[in-house]
Amino acid sequence: MVLAARTPGDEAVTTPRVLDVSGLPAYDISSRSPLWLGQLLMCLIEGSLFLILIAMYFYLRLSVDVWPPPGVQLPNLILPTLALIPLIASCAGSYLASEAAKMNDRRGMLVGMALNLVLAIVFLVLRTVEWYGLNFTWKADVHGSIVWSILFLHTYDVVADLIMTTVLVVLVASGRYGEKQRLGVHVDSVLWYFLVAIWLPLYAVVYWGSHVVGAPQ
Amino acid sequence: MKRVLLLSSLAVAGRAQQTAMDPAGAPARSIAHLGLFFLALLTAIYIVVITFALLPLMRRHRGIDQEPLEGNHRPSDATETRMAKRIGLATVATILILFGLITVSVSTSKATSGSPPRPDSLVVEITATQWWWSVRYANNDASRIVMAANEMHIPVGRPVMIRGTSTDVIHSFWVPNLQGKRDLIPSRTNIDWIQADRPGRYRGQCAEFCGLQHAHMALWVVAEPPDRFEEWYSRQLQPAADPADPVRQRGQQVFMDYACVLCHTIQGTQAAGQVGPDLTHLASRLTIAAGTLPNNKGNLAGWITDPQSIKPGNHMATVPIRPEDMQPLLEYLESLQ
Amino acid sequence: MNPVLETAERNEPFGNLEPEAIDKTWRDERGLKGWLSVTTHQAIGKRYIVTAFMFLLLGGLEALLMRLQLSSPENTFLGPGRYNQLFTVHGTTMMFLFAVPVMEGMGVYFVPLMLGTRNVAFPRLNAFGYWMYLAGGLLFYGAALTNTAPDAGWFAYPPLSGPQYSPGKGVDVWAQMITFTEISALCVAVELIATILRMRAPGMSLNRMPLFCWGMLVQSFMVLFAMPAVMVASTVMLLNDRTIGTHFVNPAEGGDPLLYQHIFWFFGHPEVYIIFIPALGMVSAIMEGSTRRGVFGYPAVVLSLVANAFVAFGLWVHHMFATGLPQIGEAYFTAASMMIAITSGVIIFCWIATLWTGRIHLTAALHFVFGFIVIFVLGGMTGVMLASVPLNLQAHDSYFVVGHFHYVLIGGALFPLFGAFHYWFPKFTGRMIDERLGKIAFWILFFGFNLTFFPMHIVGLNGMTRRIYTYPEIVGWQNMNLLATAGAFTILLGGIVFIANVLTSRKSGAPAGNDPWEAGTLEWATSSPPANYNFVHLPFINSRYPLWAGKADRGFVTGMRSDRREVLVTSVLDAEPHHRYVLPGSTIWPFVTAAGLSVGLVGSIFAFSGYFVASALGMIGVIGWFWPREPLEMKP
Ligand code: HEA
Ligand code: HEA
Ligand code: CUA
Numbered sequence A: 001m002v003l004a005a006r007t008p009g010d011e012a013v014t015t016p017r018v019l020d021v022s023g024l025p026a027y028d029i030s031s032r033s034p035l036w037l038g039q040l041l042m043c044l045i046e047g048s049l050f051l052i053l054i055a056m057y058f059y060l061r062l063s064v065d066v067w068p069p070p071g072v073q074l075p076n077l078i079l080p081t082l083a084l085i086p087l088i089a090s091c092a093g094s095y096l097a098s099e100a101a102k103m104n105d106r107r108g109m110l111v112g113m114a115l116n117l118v119l120a121i122v123f124l125v126l127r128t129v130e131w132y133g134l135n136f137t138w139k140a141d142v143h144g145s146i147v148w149s150i151l152f153l154h155t156y157d158v159v160a161d162l163i164m165t166t167v168l169v170v171l172v173a174s175g176r177y178g179e180k181q182r183l184g185v186h187v188d189s190v191l192w193y194f195l196v197a198i199w200l201p202l203y204a205v206v207y208w209g210s211h212v213v214g215a216p217q
Numbered sequence B: 001m002k003r004v005l006l007l008s009s010l011a012v013a014g015r016a017q018q019t020a021m022d023p024a025g026a027p028a029r030s031i032a033h034l035g036l037f038f039l040a041l042l043t044a045i046y047i048v049v050i051t052f053a054l055l056p057l058m059r060r061h062r063g064i065d066q067e068p069l070e071g072n073h074r075p076s077d078a079t080e081t082r083m084a085k086r087i088g089l090a091t092v093a094t095i096l097i098l099f100g101l102i103t104v105s106v107s108t109s110k111a112t113s114g115s116p117p118r119p120d121s122l123v124v125e126i127t128a129t130q131w132w133w134s135v136r137y138a139n140n141d142a143s144r145i146v147m148a149a150n151e152m153h154i155p156v157g158r159p160v161m162i163r164g165t166s167t168d169v170i171h172s173f174w175v176p177n178l179q180g181k182r183d184l185i186p187s188r189t190n191i192d193w194i195q196a197d198r199p200g201r202y203r204g205q206c207a208e209f210c211g212l213q214h215a216h217m218a219l220w221v222v223a224e225p226p227d228r229f230e231e232w233y234s235r236q237l238q239p240a241a242d243p244a245d246p247v248r249q250r251g252q253q254v255f256m257d258y259a260c261v262l263c264h265t266i267q268g269t270q271a272a273g274q275v276g277p278d279l280t281h282l283a284s285r286l287t288i289a290a291g292t293l294p295n296n297k298g299n300l301a302g303w304i305t306d307p308q309s310i311k312p313g314n315h316m317a318t319v320p321i322r323p324e325d326m327q328p329l330l331e332y333l334e335s336l337q
Numbered sequence C: 001m002n003p004v005l006e007t008a009e010r011n012e013p014f015g016n017l018e019p020e021a022i023d024k025t026w027r028d029e030r031g032l033k034g035w036l037s038v039t040t041h042q043a044i045g046k047r048y049i050v051t052a053f054m055f056l057l058l059g060g061l062e063a064l065l066m067r068l069q070l071s072s073p074e075n076t077f078l079g080p081g082r083y084n085q086l087f088t089v090h091g092t093t094m095m096f097l098f099a100v101p102v103m104e105g106m107g108v109y110f111v112p113l114m115l116g117t118r119n120v121a122f123p124r125l126n127a128f129g130y131w132m133y134l135a136g137g138l139l140f141y142g143a144a145l146t147n148t149a150p151d152a153g154w155f156a157y158p159p160l161s162g163p164q165y166s167p168g169k170g171v172d173v174w175a176q177m178i179t180f181t182e183i184s185a186l187c188v189a190v191e192l193i194a195t196i197l198r199m200r201a202p203g204m205s206l207n208r209m210p211l212f213c214w215g216m217l218v219q220s221f222m223v224l225f226a227m228p229a230v231m232v233a234s235t236v237m238l239l240n241d242r243t244i245g246t247h248f249v250n251p252a253e254g255g256d257p258l259l260y261q262h263i264f265w266f267f268g269h270p271e272v273y274i275i276f277i278p279a280l281g282m283v284s285a286i287m288e289g290s291t292r293r294g295v296f297g298y299p300a301v302v303l304s305l306v307a308n309a310f311v312a313f314g315l316w317v318h319h320m321f322a323t324g325l326p327q328i329g330e331a332y333f334t335a336a337s338m339m340i341a342i343t344s345g346v347i348i349f350c351w352i353a354t355l356w357t358g359r360i361h362l363t364a365a366l367h368f369v370f371g372f373i374v375i376f377v378l379g380g381m382t383g384v385m386l387a388s389v390p391l392n393l394q395a396h397d398s399y400f401v402v403g404h405f406h407y408v409l410i411g412g413a414l415f416p417l418f419g420a421f422h423y424w425f426p427k428f429t430g431r432m433i434d435e436r437l438g439k440i441a442f443w444i445l446f447f448g449f450n451l452t453f454f455p456m457h458i459v460g461l462n463g464m465t466r467r468i469y470t471y472p473e474i475v476g477w478q479n480m481n482l483l484a485t486a487g488a489f490t491i492l493l494g495g496i497v498f499i500a501n502v503l504t505s506r507k508s509g510a511p512a513g514n515d516p517w518e519a520g521t522l523e524w525a526t527s528s529p530p531a532n533y534n535f536v537h538l539p540f541i542n543s544r545y546p547l548w549a550g551k552a553d554r555g556f557v558t559g560m561r562s563d564r565r566e567v568l569v570t571s572v573l574d575a576e577p578h579h580r581y582v583l584p585g586s587t588i589w590p591f592v593t594a595a596g597l598s599v600g601l602v603g604s605i606f607a608f609s610g611y612f613v614a615s616a617l618g619m620i621g622v623i624g625w626f627w628p629r630e631p632l633e634m635k636p
């Protein structure tokens, strides 16, 4: 914008060239904010963590003939698949909240984040129920170790994000918020989209991996 | 001192004994030739690059204190273009040279790793354990299998296939005069081949850090003419004979009475322990405790009395032997030719 | 000099910025709490650098002890246990507690200055990262002092490092110390990327960004993708196997020790470029300041840096050639490893062209650059030899490799770093460093370095394996080892001269002024040492070397508020101003968070529940950190 409007000539010695930015907004609740970029980078870090875990899964899978080891009950497919519905739906809540944050719509933020929280908790409950169906632990063998590592790390991230969302709900509900916190609400959604999106390949690996890549006869 | 003398005589007997720069067999020789080629070429490039980097110093301004600074320096466009061309040229040259290096490297790799080129090769199974080597000469005929430890003999001119594994941590089999190294990994078997073209004693050493006594995990490869090798081999096939001499008989008894029997095997006796090296032909070896000491009576006595101060942390227990039992035990062990 | 910037700083002819006001806004609190709350990037950067330097001294001391032990055959100065701890602690210290953090520290200090902004994008994250790093270092050395130093080497291969063969807590401490330093490196990476992409001075489009900032940008992305791998290797695989009984590296239950190696080196190879690439940026900066021209072939250098980073992720297997891989894989990794010589070569060629076409002022800093070229290129050549599978199988795990990596690490990273210390010393302290002493230190270090590490190549090919605490006389390695030991003490001497020079020049060096070298980049456009806010008026530029450019090509930003910590956010590619952005102030919460997290992580060495403690305490800290303070900044 302003850069193009250069003052010609070289009178700069007495009047240095000046770029007046007082007209620019003091905050920007959008993907142009450094905080948004920072959150994206955090997601990249976690993404590469999970990609490594997926690579490990297949490395271990391909180095043995029988997978999972005999006696291990394959995870039930229905519950985790069902759990995808509230999980994916919860993104709508996130989206609602992040758009409301831009517009400083307090009700919208609250509704969005609440929706996000409720659906995510439904997902977590389903996940916990499903864990009771697994007949192996991380100590059983390497299959147990890698599957539980993936499940644990993803759940850990989800819970951490939900706690942060809860804190934001408290802030917004109590009225103790300004641009900074609205930016927080907006950026929080980035992490949530990521956690949902990364779950899809992880889900495929954990629940379908052993069916697809050489299930035991 | 004595130990030094003895080992130096070993070294002299076998000429150079642990170096990649004096190859004694086909694989090591191809690698050494490849290495010389790399060395020559890269040294030449190095000299050229460094010369060009240092040349500008000839025409430098004297130094910051002597010379007032001027505004920034802008060479003419012509100079810049000329430089850009030269850099382009150097880059193309680099690419071509590297392409050549990759090609020779891959072809040498094909020739030196993998299975031995000839079917009549000897197969030796090496099993590394903290901190010694078990050596087993495989054979379809079970009665022709030889067990040894910390030393292997090979016939000159015949490829030897090494099938290596480990029972605990990762070790690495490296006899630099004969071949590059190969890791020995628990629950995997790695294959390598070595070959000696001239007789000699080649020292090898475990190359992968494997714990406390990684430094004292050496191994000797003795390359002999085929007839000498066969002689050695048939001697190794024999179980230990029952000693005739009463002192040695006593010694055998001592070995069986003390804890030695729990950890060591002496074929032909009831000693069948698997924890330590096979001692059936102990006396025929150059060194004891994986290259730690030259094999002689004094060292043997020292080793048995206090293995932990000679090779701290090794897995041989200190067995308190009554003084009067020591001499017979040594006599007996010395007789295990 | 630079009349525009100078006059502006003196006269404040325009705008609503009052230096007093801005000074007040950016001032740090006093007292201990203030000290623990600091979030300015210069303070944090300096802390990184000084702390890392302490670890260099410790690592060096350990090296000297090792060299004493190796100086003669059958030496009994150190037993096997001590020696194994020493090289493990030396390698770990140098890689994780010195080399990476010192590069991060330089980045934290200089990137905002070179970009013409006031701080990094996330100042509190920056402070937090530093505290995590410090805690990791203290944990590591605290454990070492209570005799629980790890002894499985700096890459801790299982099964040796596993529960069965390394009982005791040493390896757990190692694994968790890595977590601390990785967290710290990741924090710096995130904030530097955000700063570089979003907070450059208006007009500093990406192709006008100083090469050092390019180096830090590339390095930060490498950190982002590489560090998670080492966390997986050290905590998910190794530590969990050791503490909660998972089976990743246990062959008996389907685990695989080679998997650990793959994951470790997927991090470990990029790691060496994480150390090296910022150093390339430093060399570029010194070269520009000392030849008084921009680095020749700027686009080629940038492309090569980026390409180096990409290729670096594809050649980790060259550390594993001896494990017995399929031949086709070997060929690929040989080719990939050698390809990296092309991009490194292009950079070297561009520098040579810079030297040829520039006007050389042979400063002490430039001495180190020449030393860098002479040493690094040799180390690169031995790297190319190592990349060839057959040669590697001979040289692997021998002192040839030890020689290679000290050439590239010390030559490729430490010499540039020392050069950078000399070059930027005036900026750090406001005073010039003694050039003569600097040159003397250089020559001692250069000579001592080659004396120490050149013989290692020879003795390595003569069969000397690494990580041995002693060797018999018959193998004939004693002379080379004696030379190396002598060299190490020569390095010590050089180090002492350097330290003495720093200490005296800091007090009594000639005052430097803003821009003693008349260099071209923005860090020289402000006072030395810079104020907490870096620039009274944020600069705006129109060329790559604004201080060399015509007056029409630079200017100032006005209209920023001085009563809060405002910075300007610009667009990613062209650095067009987009909005103003308020950075958070100083606070003790990052320190509290780091302390809580550390307590938990140390606990996790003993029980898995430590992670939950870490998470709970960390979460409390983070909530305090983000808790809104009045005023809530509703109005622009
Ligand atoms: C700063 C750190 C750094 C850097 C920059 C490098 C650079 C390189 N390294 Fe090095 N390396 C290490 C640090 C580093 N290394 C460390 C720490 C280890 C050991 C880890 C351990 O085991 O503890 C190691 C180990 C290591 C190995 C494994 C050795 C083994 O254990 O068996 C290999 C094998 O390929 C290798 C190769 C290379 C190559 C090809 C380069 C290339 O990038 C070099 C490229 C540069 C040049 C070649 C010079 C400039 C180019 C020209 C002037 C052009 C003309 C050149 C030609 C035509 C050839 N390195
Ligand atoms: C950046 C990284 C770095 C640096 C700078 C160094 C520096 C040095 N290194 Fe290091 N080294 C490694 C990284 C590094 N090293 C790594 C990764 C390993 C592999 C470890 C492993 O196998 O696991 C290794 C291994 C290694 C070995 C092999 C050990 C073995 O395999 O058995 C040796 C042996 O000589 C060695 C020597 C040295 C020496 C003499 C220095 C010298 O240059 C040190 C010079 C510094 C000083 C001399 C300090 C001076 C100051 C003081 C002593 C303090 C005095 C106090 C005051 C003034 C207050 N190093
Ligand atoms: Cu076995 Cu080292």
Ligand SMILES: [Cu+2]
Pocket: C268, C269, C272, C315, C316, C318, C319
């Ligand atoms: Cu590498």
